Amino acid sequence: MKNIFSVFKRKKSSEVAKDRLKILLISDRVNCSPEVMERIKKDIADVISKYMKIDVNSMEIQISKTGMKSMNASKTPTLYANIPILDLRNK
Secondary structure, three states: OOOHHHHHOOOOHHHHHHHHHHHHHHHHHOOOOHHHHHHHHHHHHHHHHOOOEEOHHHOEEEEEOOOOEOOOOOEOOEEEEEOOEEEOOOO
8 A cells, every 4th residue: 555645756757758759659650639638537536436436646648549450550549547546436
């Protein structure tokens, strides 16, 4: 179990830079702005948080073109989410 004060722990600047670079690279691959990616992440966190306690700070989302091929022969974008669950019970 995490220490209660870990919620207030700030990420190192290198971790923040790495996260921002990931978001930029992912958004560039699927023509989705970093701002839109952050809004998607926030919306997903808001919905999931209604049903279980999650670690929003460790949550990662990714959109890549690795899905099934569509009619136009290009791969469709696929959303992957890695959401650490802290507690399965309702809030």
